Every structure is written in structure tokens, then in C-alpha cells.
Amino acid sequence: xxxxxxxxxxxxxxxxxxxxxxxxxxxxxxxxxxxxxxxxxxxxxxxxxxxxxxxxxxxxxxxxxxxxxxxxxxxxxxxxxxxxxxxxxxxxxxxxxxxxxxxxxxxxxxxxxxxxxxxxxxxxxxxxxxxxxxxxxxxxxxxxxxxxxxxxxxxxxxxxxxxxxxxxxxxxxxxxxxxxxxxxxxxxxxxxxxxxxxxxxxxxxxxxxxxxxxxxxxxxxxxxxxxxxxxxxxxxxxxxxxxxxxxxxxxxxxxxxxxxxxxxxxxxxxxxxxxxxxxxxxxxxxxxxxxxxxx
Amino acid sequence: xxxxxxxxxxxxxxxxxxxxxxxxxxxxxxxxxxxxxxxxxxxxxxxxxxxxxxxxxxxxxxxxxxxxxxxxxxxxxxxxxxxxxxxxxxxxxxxxxxxxxxxxxxxxxxxxxxxxxxxxxxxxxxxxxxxxxxxxxxxxxxxxxxxxxxxxxxxxxxxxxxxxxxxxxxxxxxxxxxxxxxxxxxxxxxxxxxxxxxxxxxxxxxxxxxxxxxxxxxxxxxxxxxxxxxxxxxxxxxxxxxxxxxxxxxxxxxxxxxxxxxxxxxxxxxxxxxxxxxxxxxxxxxxxxxxxxxxxxxxxxxxxxxxxxxxxxxxxxxxxxxxxxxxxxxxxxxxxxx
Numbered sequence: 001x002x003x004x005x006x007x008x009x010x011x012x013x014x015x016x017x018x019x020x021x022x023x024x025x026x027x028x029x030x031x032x033x034x035x036x037x038x039x040x041x042x043x044x045x046x047x048x049x050x051x052x053x054x055x056x057x058x059x060x061x062x063x064x065x066x067x068x069x070x071x072x073x074x075x076x077x078x079x080x081x082x083x084x085x086x087x088x089x090x091x092x093x094x095x096x097x098x099x100x101x102x103x104x105x106x107x108x109x110x111x112x113x114x115x116x117x118x119x120x121x122x123x124x125x126x127x128x129x130x131x132x133x134x135x136x137x138x139x140x141x142x143x144x145x146x147x148x149x150x151x152x153x154x155x156x157x158x159x160x161x162x163x164x165x166x167x168x169x170x171x172x173x174x175x176x177x178x179x180x181x182x183x184x185x186x187x188x189x190x191x192x193x194x195x196x197x198x199x200x201x202x203x204x205x206x207x208x209x210x211x212x213x214x215x216x217x218x219x220x221x222x223x224x225x226x227x228x229x230x231x232x233x234x235x236x237x238x239x240x241x242x243x244x245x246x247x248x249x250x251x252x253x254x255x256x257x258x259x260x261x262x263x264x265x266x267x268x269x270x271x272x273x274x275x276x277x278x279x280x281x282x283x284x285x286x287x288x289x290x291x292x293x294x295x
Numbered sequence: 296x297x298x299x300x301x302x303x304x305x306x307x308x309x310x311x312x313x314x315x316x317x318x319x320x321x322x323x324x325x326x327x328x329x330x331x332x333x334x335x336x337x338x339x340x341x342x343x344x345x346x347x348x349x350x351x352x353x354x355x356x357x358x359x360x361x362x363x364x365x366x367x368x369x370x371x372x373x374x375x376x377x378x379x380x381x382x383x384x385x386x387x388x389x390x391x392x393x394x395x396x397x398x399x400x401x402x403x404x405x406x407x408x409x410x411x412x413x414x415x416x417x418x419x420x421x422x423x424x425x426x427x428x429x430x431x432x433x434x435x436x437x438x439x440x441x442x443x444x445x446x447x448x449x450x451x452x453x454x455x456x457x458x459x460x461x462x463x464x465x466x467x468x469x470x471x472x473x474x475x476x477x478x479x480x481x482x483x484x485x486x487x488x489x490x491x492x493x494x495x496x497x498x499x500x501x502x503x504x505x506x507x508x509x510x511x512x513x514x515x516x517x518x519x520x521x522x523x524x525x526x527x528x529x530x531x532x533x534x535x536x537x538x539x540x541x542x543x544x545x546x547x548x549x550x551x552x553x554x555x556x557x558x559x560x561x562x563x564x565x566x567x568x569x570x571x572x573x574x575x576x577x578x579x580x581x582x583x584x585x586x587x588x589x590x591x592x593x594x595x596x597x598x599x600x601x602x603x604x605x606x607x608x609x610x611x612x613x614x615x616x617x618x619x620x621x622x623x624x625x626x627x628x629x630x631x632x633x
Contacts, residue, residue, distance in 0.1 A: 074404070075404040081402075098302075102299065102400070141399070
């Protein structure tokens with residue numbers, strides 16, 4: 001399978017003095033997907049995204065973005081930073097003019113069309129916007145630049161469920177229309193589930209699992225039954241997580257072949273449980289921080 | 296980028312422009328009547344007794360509205376660098392870092408270097424324009440008074456000519472640099488205030504006297520030059536301090552010492568029969584006695600003719616330091632800030 005890469009990293013490391021934000025991270029983010037980058041707080045997601053858009057410089061390792069070195073101020077990358085910063089003293093319209101003045105590739109029609117659809121008052125100061133509106137404004141400025149790669153750092157983390165849905169819907173509409181590659185980080189799997197078709201689980205700088213969402217869902221199974229010995233599952237079956245009580249075992253198993261054994265009940269698994277299984281495993285194998293199951 | 300700079304800076308720019316225009320207008324409007332006063336008092340175009348006329352004119356002007364204007368103009372030019380550093384310099388980068396908006400603006404199609412270059416260029420130019428115009432208006436206005444009072448003494452020199460431009464440019468760059476390093480606006484403003492005040496004080500006290508060649512006057516200490524005598528009758532060492540009046544008008548006197556013929560500092564001992572409460576004819580006998588001691592007066596000073604060389608050199612020093620700070624900012628913003 002050939003796949004062009006939006007981002008390739010090799011041994012990518014970022015240290016701030018003694019603190020290591022990302023250590024030895026090697027991953028390949030394919031182009032043409034909406035990629036969900038999921039991991040617990042402190043996994044290095046923000047650091048990784050900021051290195052991709054050129055805001056931060058790596059301490060060590062290699063990083064290739066859209067086939068070249070990352071540079072800040074690139075016309076090809078759109079970035080919506082964490083907490084979706086906007087200029088509080090500038091109006092909504094000012095932000096669009098800012099985008100138009102600073103980006104040769106600016107699509108003014110797209111920008112105005114998006115904001116009209118959202119019922120914004122263009123003369124409103126950005127500091128008076130609600131969190132959801134602010135995020136929409138930041139997204140509008142990022143997409144009207146017409147980037148080849150759109151990076152979103154926890155864009156909906158601070159939003160209420162309704163604003164969250166509207167934001168993700170707007171993002172989906174844009175992606176469907178433009179076909180832009182997107183990388184969106186979150187520690188909430190439920191948000192990614194709605195929009196992402198590709199998933200990367202990052203825990204403590206390590207990629208725990210990566211792949212297309214459909215493939216991941218098809219190849220992971222939730223097996224329950226009376227005391228199963230994981231070793232007896234057979235070849236080609238990888239146990240991701242195992243939980244045992246006195247009478248029953250629950251396993252998350254990765255297997256491309258279907259599991260047919262009358263001794264167990266085999267179910268599909270939802271994305272959130274799948275991600276949690278990998279994170280729990282990572283937490284138990286190292287002493288990593290555990291992701292709380294948040295909804 | 297120019298549009299964004301203007302949009303973000305326009306409130307401060309308008310305040311700065313309004314203050315500058317208002318202050319310049321006040322000084323230019325009262326300049327005529329100050330010149331008329333100098334003319335009416337016979338100081339302008341005087342041919343004899345000019346020193347006395349100058350003093351009379353200065354005293355008369357100080358007692359009128361001009362005294363207050365002069366004080367306020369000097370105060371404004373002393374404070375201007377700090378104000379610019381605080382309100383134009385310190386928030387420039389710090390506020391972006393504090394609110395995270397640097398992540399918005401540096402992800403438009405504009406490099407950090409260009410972003411900083413336009414900001415520093417535009418607001419730096421505004422700084423130079425405001426400081427230059429205010430200093431020009433006040434220097435022009437005060438010229439008759441300065442001619443009478445002397446323009447090289449620190450309290451006048453610092454608020455005249457081109458040095459206010461240097462202080463303002465330095466204060467702006469110091470504010471930007473400190474804000475960039477501290478990443479928080481209010482603490483950066485506090486530190487900027489301290490740094491700017493310290494830099495100006497250091498420049499006046501330590502740097503300025505050495506920027507041009509100092510003049511030295513050595514002459515016999517005659518009785519008419521003794522300006523003041525202080526001594527203590529209980530002092531067993533019978534030390535005496537003599538203050539001699541300066542031999543040059545309107546100079547900045549750096550030191551004024553009484554020395555022996557060999558050049559060593561002299562501080563007595565005094566003769567109690569001639570000086571002090573037992574002396575028969577008051578201070579006159581002491582002055583006569585001092586004059587008979589074969590002493591010399593040694594004065595180190597900067598004369599009024601050193602005004603412009605000193606102005607340009609001090610401006611140069613502050614502009615060079617500002618340029619170094621700017622270079623550091625460009626280096627730092629590319630490497631260390633995010």
C-alpha cells in the first residue's frame with residue numbers, strides 16, 4: 001500500500017531544560033485523512049503539533065512536514081492553537097482582514113461565508129465572543145488560508161457539548177468540501193470518533209497503535225468468557241488488555257482473522273474502549289499517567 | 296503586516312500623537328511672549344552687563360507662568376522614555392505571549408522575523424518622532440532661558456536636543472526585550488521602569504562626564520573667590536572646607552577643590568585666631584587668611600561649548616545599545632520563543 005505522508009518524524013525529541021515534553025517519537029501521519037491524535041494530558045501532543053507548524057524547534061530527531069522542513073509562517077499549514085487564541089481587542093471583521101492581509105492564499109469568500117452561516121456580528125469584539133464562537137473564528141482564520149494541512153490542538157476541549165458538536169460539524173463540512181489533510185489532537189475519544197477516519201494513540205511519546213478507524217474497529221474484539229488463559233487464544237491474536245475476576249475474563253484482542261470459539265462471547269468494540277485498552281496497557285507497562293474516561 | 300501593526304497600535308499611536316501635538320502647541324504658542332519678555336528686560340541684544348540682565352530675566356521668567364512650563368516640560372522629557380518603554384515597549388511581545396495570540400499570528404503567512412521587523416520599525420519610528428518633536432519644541436522654547444541658566448547642566452541637558460530620542464529608543468527596545476524574556480506584561484513593565492531609570496541615572500552620573508574631554512581650571516585662590524567656609528570649632532584637627540565660586544559661567548562643574556601649591560587636597564588646619572568665632576572681624580579675616588595660604592582652586596568642568604558634541608555622543612551610545620537589543624530580539628524570537 002502506498003500512502004503519501006503529511007508528517008514523518010524519527011526520534012523526535014523536545015526538551016525544555018530538564019523537562020522532556022516529547023522523547024524519541026517516531027510516527028508517520030498519512031495525508032488525505034482526518035487524523036485523530038489521542039493521548040492523555042502530557043503525552044506530548046501539543047508539543048508535537050507546535051513542532052509540525054514550526055512554532056517550536058526540535059531538540060533532536062528528524063521531522064518532515066509535507067515533504068520539507070517545518071517552517072513557521074508557511075502558507076501550506078493552518079493551525080488552531082490550544083484554547084483557540086484570538087485578539088480580544090479586535091473585532092470579528094478585523095480578524096478576517098488580518099487573515100486577508102497576512103495570507104496571499106486567503107479565501108475571503110470562504111471566510112465570510114463561514115461566519116455568515118454561524119450568525120456572527122462582524123463588529124463584535126473577539127474578546128466578547130463565547131468559547132464556541134471564538135473557536136469557530138479561529139477555525140475560520142485557519143481554513144480561509146486554504147492550507148494543505150490543518151492542525152488543531154484540542155480545539156473543543158473547553159467547549160460545551162453543543163458548541164463542540166457545531167464546531168466539529170463545521171470542520172467536517174470544510175474537510176468534505178476541500179479534502180484538506182487534518183490532524184486534530186484530543187484527550188477525548190468521543191470527539192475524535194465523530195470526525196476522524198485515522199487514529200494515532202500517543203502515550204508518553206510512544207505510538208501505541210495507529211491505523212484507519214474502520215480497520216482498527218474490525219480487527220479488535222472484546223472477548224468475555226469464563227476464565228480465559230490468554231496464551232491459549234492461538235496464533236495471530238494479540239491480547240491488548242486482560243481483566244480477570246474469579247469467574248470471568250474480559251479481553252481486548254487484536255486479530256485480523258475472526259475469532260470463532262463457542263467458549264467465549266465475542267463482541268465488537270467501540271473506539272473509546274479500544275483507545276482506553278491501549279492506554280491502560282501503556283500505563284501498566286510503564287508507570288504512565290492513566291487517562292480518565294471522560295465524556 | 297503594516298495594517299495589523301496599525302490596527303493593534305492605533306489607540307496608543309493616537310494618544311501619543313495627541314499628547315505630542317498638545318504639548319508642542321502649548322510651548323510654541325508661549326514662545327513669542329517669552330522672547331518678548333527677554334527683549335523688554337533688555338536681555339536680548341544686550342551689550343553691557345549681560346550676566347546681570349540674564350539673571351534678572353531668568354528670575355522674572357521663573358516667577359511667571361514660564362517657570363511652571365519649564366518645570367513641566369523638563370519633567371515630561373525625563374519621564375517620556377519610561378512611559379514609552381512601559382506602554383509601547385513592554386507589552387509589544389509580552390502581551391502576545393501572555394494571551395497566546397503569537398500562535399495565531401505566527402501561523403499566518405508571515406515569518407516571525409518579518410512580524411518583529413515591522414512592529415519594531417513602525418513603533419520605533421513613532422517613538423523617535425514623538426521624542427524628537429517634544430524635545431525640539433521644548434528646546435526651541437527654552438533657548439532664551441537656557442542661554443541665561445546654562446544648558447549643559449544635567450537637569451537641562453537631559454531634556455534638550457537629541458538625547459531624549461536616544462533615551463526613548465533605548466527604553467522602547469528595553470521594554471520589548473524584557474517583555475519577550477519575561478513573557479508577562481505587568482512584571483515586564485515594572486522591570487522596564489527600573490531598568491530605564493537606572494540606565495538614565497547611570498548615563499548622567501557615570502557615562503556623560505567621560506564622553507568628551509573635560510576642561511580643567513587651576514588658579515590662585517584669592518579672597519574674592521571664597522564663596523563659603525564651613526568649619527567646626529570643636530574639631531581638634533581644625534579642618535576647614537572652603538567652597539570657591541566657579542570661574543566659568545554656565546558650566547557643568549564636575550569637581551571644585553582647594554589644593555595646595557603642590558596639588559594636594561587641602562582642608563586646613565585653620566588658624567583659630569583668624570577663622571571661627573574668636574576671629575576679630577568675622578569672615579573677612581578668614582578669607583584674607585585663606586588667600587594668604589598660597590592655595591589654588593582646581594575646577595574640572597564641561598563648558599557650554601561642549602553641548603552639541605556631548606549630545607551627539609550620548610545619543611550615539613543609546614542608539615547603539617538599542618540596535619544591539621533589537622539584534623538580540625531578532626535572534627531570540629527565531630530560536631527561543633514559542
